[in-house]
Amino acid sequence: MRKIVFCIIALSLVPAFALFPALAQPFEAAMIKQGLVDVQTIDPTILVELKYSTTDNFVGKDVYGDLTRAYMQPMAARKLAMASKYLQAHHPNLRLLVYDAARPRSAQWNLWNALPDLPERERRKYVADPRQGSIHNYGCAVDLTVATADGKPLDMGTKYDFFGELAYPSREASLLKSGKLTQKQLDNRLILRTAMRQGGFTPIEYEWWHFNALSREKAKMVFRIVD
Numbered sequence: 001m002r003k004i005v006f007c008i009i010a011l012s013l014v015p016a017f018a019l020f021p022a023l024a025q026p027f028e029a030a031m032i033k034q035g036l037v038d039v040q041t042i043d044p045t046i047l048v049e050l051k052y053s054t055t056d057n058f059v060g061k062d063v064y065g066d067l068t069r070a071y072m073q074p075m076a077a078r079k080l081a082m083a084s085k086y087l088q089a090h091h092p093n094l095r096l097l098v099y100d101a102a103r104p105r106s107a108q109w110n111l112w113n114a115l116p117d118l119p120e121r122e123r124r125k126y127v128a129d130p131r132q133g134s135i136h137n138y139g140c141a142v143d144l145t146v147a148t149a150d151g152k153p154l155d156m157g158t159k160y161d162f163f164g165e166l167a168y169p170s171r172e173a174s175l176l177k178s179g180k181l182t183q184k185q186l187d188n189r190l191i192l193r194t195a196m197r198q199g200g201f202t203p204i205e206y207e208w209w210h211f212n213a214l215s216r217e218k219a220k221m222v223f224r225i226v227d
């Protein structure tokens with residue numbers, strides 16, 4: 001008995017990242033400690049390619065280092081699994097492809113500071129103000145697209161993190177009318193949006209790839225920010 005108690009005390013003194021030597025970053029350990037889960041452990045068919053862990057993002061820099069797993073709050077991960085299930089029930093050859101999920105606030109600052117030429121009001125359309133916290137910082141938002149089972153993303157009309165009207169779901173009708181968005185591209189966005197709504201997510205006005213599992217107010221009430 002004394003041995004068990006000793007083990008429990010000893011384990012509680014070990015930082016989480018020491019228990020998971022393969023973990024990429026201290027913030028990955030922090031996310032696990034805060035109860036966030038790797039979405040692929042809930043649904044292994046979900047594809048993950050964290051764009052901020054590469055240089056293929058609007059900053060042109062690797063913001064996440066070695067982090068390769070997508071973490072979310074368990075309730076958000078379960079919603080994502082529901083969306084994934086709905087997608088595959090209707091399109092067996094398609095998969096959700098996650099570009100970003102929980103994002104530590106330190107990374108939020110890097111993204112915020114990467115757009116110095118935009119006035120703060122404009123900037124807030126694309127990157128949440130780190131002082132207020134993004135819903136990503138609570139592990140309740142996800143950026144994603146739809147891909148074929150072998151990982152090829154569908155054509156959504158713009159790349160991920162394209163900052164401009166062409167990415168606005170709120171402008172799709174007029175973009176289609178003016179020929180800037182094709183019917184096929186819109187159909188692809190609707191495949192994504194329908195699946196995500198079925199999972200219980202809410203889309204936003206300015207980015208076809210972003211979905212919230214909870215409002216910022218609710219996320220703030222229920223969860224702690226990942227720093």
Ligand SMILES: [Zn+2]
Nearest residue numbers: 141142143210
């Ligand atoms: Zn987002």
